[in-house]
Amino acid sequence: MQRLFSTRTFVLILLVLYLLHQDFWFWRDSSNVLGLPVGLTYHILYCIVCTIVFALAVRFLWPRSAAPTRQIDHS
Amino acid sequence: MTLTIILIYLIVVLGIGMASHRLFRGTGEDYFVATRSIGPFILLMSLFGTHMTAFALLGASGEAYNNGIGVFGLMASSSALIGPALFFFVGTRAWAIGKRFGYLTQVQYFRERWQSDALGLLMFGVLVAFMIPYLLIGVMGGGITMNQITGGQVPAWVGGLLVCLVVLCYVTFGGLRGTAWANTFQTLVFMTLGGVAFVVIVHDLGGLTNALRKVADAHPELLIRGDKISPAKFFSYTLIPLSVGMFPHIFMHWLSARRAESFRYAIIFYPLCIAAVWIPSVLLGIFGSFDFPGLAGPAANSVLVKMIAAHAPPILAGLLAAGVFAAIMSSLDSQVLAIGTMFTQDIAGRYFMHDMDEKRQVLLGRLFVVAILAVTYILAQVADRSIFKLAIWSFTGFAALVPIVLAAMFWQRSTKEGAFAALITVAVSWCLLFYQSLDNPGYTVAGSGFMPVAVILPLSGLALIVGSLLSPRPERATVLKFFPEERP
Numbered sequence: 001m002q003r004l005f006s007t008r009t010f011v012l013i014l015l016v017l018y019l020l021h022q023d024f025w026f027w028r029d030s031s032n033v034l035g036l037p038v039g040l041t042y043h044i045l046y047c048i049v050c051t052i053v054f055a056l057a058v059r060f061l062w063p064r065s066a067a068p069t070r071q072i073d074h075s
Numbered sequence: 076m077t078l079t080i081i082l083i084y085l086i087v088v089l090g091i092g093m094a095s096h097r098l099f100r101g102t103g104e105d106y107f108v109a110t111r112s113i114g115p116f117i118l119l120m121s122l123f124g125t126h127m128t129a130f131a132l133l134g135a136s137g138e139a140y141n142n143g144i145g146v147f148g149l150m151a152s153s154s155a156l157i158g159p160a161l162f163f164f165v166g167t168r169a170w171a172i173g174k175r176f177g178y179l180t181q182v183q184y185f186r187e188r189w190q191s192d193a194l195g196l197l198m199f200g201v202l203v204a205f206m207i208p209y210l211l212i213g214v215m216g217g218g219i220t221m222n223q224i225t226g227g228q229v230p231a232w233v234g235g236l237l238v239c240l241v242v243l244c245y246v247t248f249g250g251l252r253g254t255a256w257a258n259t260f261q262t263l264v265f266m267t268l269g270g271v272a273f274v275v276i277v278h279d280l281g282g283l284t285n286a287l288r289k290v291a292d293a294h295p296e297l298l299i300r301g302d303k304i305s306p307a308k309f310f311s312y313t314l315i316p317l318s319v320g321m322f323p324h325i326f327m328h329w330l331s332a333r334r335a336e337s338f339r340y341a342i343i344f345y346p347l348c349i350a351a352v353w354i355p356s357v358l359l360g361i362f363g364s365f366d367f368p369g370l371a372g373p374a375a376n377s378v379l380v381k382m383i384a385a386h387a388p389p390i391l392a393g394l395l396a397a398g399v400f401a402a403i404m405s406s407l408d409s410q411v412l413a414i415g416t417m418f419t420q421d422i423a424g425r426y427f428m429h430d431m432d433e434k435r436q437v438l439l440g441r442l443f444v445v446a447i448l449a450v451t452y453i454l455a456q457v458a459d460r461s462i463f464k465l466a467i468w469s470f471t472g473f474a475a476l477v478p479i480v481l482a483a484m485f486w487q488r489s490t491k492e493g494a495f496a497a498l499i500t501v502a503v504s505w506c507l508l509f510y511q512s513l514d515n516p517g518y519t520v521a522g523s524g525f526m527p528v529a530v531i532l533p534l535s536g537l538a539l540i541v542g543s544l545l546s547p548r549p550e551r552a553t554v555l556k557f558f559p560e561e562r563p
Contacts, residue, residue: 017156021148021313024306030291030299035283037298040144043152044354050155050346057163058339 010057017050078225080393081400084264085241088404091260092245095253103436106250107179107416111170113255113331115340121255122328122341123348124262124405126158126319129216130466131352132269132399137376139360143297145304146360149312151353155346157316162342165320166329168484170338172557173330180413181326181480182421188483188557189491190550197498198479199421202323205472206414207454208465210447213407214239214455217400223377224396232456238400239452242408246415247441251331254408261401266351268398272383272391273355276362279386286362293365307524314528318473320480323417324409411451415443468509471528475501478536482543487554493543500538504531 005013026039033041104110113121128134138146169184178184182202186195214235221234245253280286290297300309319325332338356379363370363378366385370378383392419440424431431439479497482489508527512518520530 014156014160018313021153021156022306022310023148027300027306030295032287036287037144039298039300040147040354040357043148044350046148046152047155047346047350050152050159051343054159054163054346055343058342062336062339 007061010061013053076389077393077396081396084397088257089241089244092249092253092257095249095256098252102433106437106440108331109252111174111331112333114333115337117255117259118332118337119340119344120259120262124258125324125328125409127402128406129399129402132356132402133376133379135353135356136360136379139357140363140375140378142303143361145300147353147357149304149309151349153313154316155349158319159342159345161320162338165480167335167338169326169329170332179420180417189494190553191491194491194494201498201502205469209469210410210451211455211458212466213403214451217403220399224380235455238404239448242404243448246408246412246444254412258405261405264401265398268394269352269355272395273359276359276382276386289365290361297361297364305524311526311529314532315470315474317477318470321473321476324413327413411444411447414447415440418443472505474528475531475535478539482539487558488543490543490546490549492546493539496542497535497539501531501535504534
């Protein structure tokens with residue numbers, strides 16, 4: 001379970017999320033999804049996906065990638 | 076009614092901040108970083124409250140009134156990605172290094188990381204310069220909001236003075252602990268009130284579907300990004316939240332964490348907190364377009380106040396005012412304390428008053444808080460309202476400094492020459508582009524559509540890399556001090 005994803009994979013996921021933020025494909029789309037304009041729904045779902053990704057990172061990468069070293073983290 | 080609620084609110088905040096004084100241990104470390112004892116929930120709330128200003132309530136609704144739903148993606152969801160990522164990689168490291176070496180400011184870290192007093196001084200100057208407009212906007216915004224919400228009953232100078240006095244009391248007495256406690260309460264207040272205002276107003280408008288249908292009929296362009304926001308502007312704005320990595324007040328809150336694990340809630344729940352505050356603001360802003368058409372310029376920022384006055388009971392107007400004050404003060408208190416700490420530690424303690432005892436450190440820290448608030452208040456009375464336009468420039472400056480903190484923490488080969496090159500590049504290019512933007516509303520670099528941050532940030536990174544590679548390698552002892560995992 002601890003090897004679900006590495007720091008490198010996590011950084012890659014963050015880069016993909018950054019690219020997904022530029023949703024040019026919904027630029028002029030006025031349709032409604034889940035009761036809201038799709039351009040807004042997309043970014044609300046985006047926030048939820050970010051929460052899930054960070055929760056996974058905290059669960060599986062902590063504290064190896066977050067704190068600099070074991071020495072410092074437990075000093 | 077509104078005024079009474081605001082006064083009750085201010086008294087409650089004051090009480091919370093002052094109550095924290097009971098735990099005060101009388102040391103400099105306790106005053107400036109609460110003896111690094113802040114737990115996960117208070118860290119989340121104080122980081123979020125410090126980051127979100129009154130703009131998240133009033134400015135966001137005003138922007139949405141003019142530019143539609145795209146404002147959420149433009150200003151909110153990018154922070155949902157970049158903010159927690161910086162907490163995860165930079166915040167936890169800043170905390171660990173700060174705890175290990177006893178740092179109280181980011182300047183102390185950069186000065187020792189690259190073994191350069193001059194770099195520390197230049198960094199201090201640049202950080203304070205970028206903070207000045209940010210501080211002024213808080214005090215001016217408090218005064219103007221008080222004036223608007225009370226229908227002109229309270230002059231702007233009185234509103235600004237009230238904000239300053241309340242912040243002054245609980246920051247000088249409670250230090251960072253008082254600030255964090257007050258921030259937690261204030262963050263809960265403005266998050267809750269935004270949600271309550273949204274539910275009440277949408278109910279009065281006949282439901283969400285009905286309100287959206289009215290917008291679609293009257294202003295369909297507000298339901299898409301369309302021509303209101305260009306792709307270049309949208310891209311540029313995603314770089315602005317990088318400023319979180321270099322804000323002195325955010326750095327100070329990072330240092331206050333009890334342990335690395337205290338960051339977990341902030342990393343996980345930050346995106347949801349952003350959504351909880353910005354969704355109501357953006358939607359109420361676009362609903363205001365059919366209720367109050369024709370609000371031009373800064374008048375659009377009053378759309379939320381107008382919506383509440385028209386669709387909610389008077390008590391909610393008072394509570395919203397309290398929420399706006401919560402958002403203003405929860406940023407202003409941390410900013411003032413951070414700058415006060417920098418003056419105490421990086422200037423007075425470093426160059427004029429060596430070997431200060433704990434009592435003197437605290438006294439000096441308090442005096443600097445008083446002085447900074449006094450100067451900010453006086454400047455806010457004479458500054459032109461156009462200073463509000465400087466907010467984005469302030470964020471641009473901080474975002475462009477981020478390569479420096481990334482290099483300090485992740486690139487062993489980085490040198491003081493590289494850090495100097497980046498700092499000077501940011502200062503010079505910022506001034507040049509700012510000069511070009513004067514009298515040019517909606518300025519983009521060379522008319523390209525890209526905002527200045529999209530140019531200054533890469534230039535800063537490039538200067539840091541080139542400057543470092545062209546200079547001698549840093550001393551091995553320094554590298555080992557900050558990257559102990561390299562020790563054989």
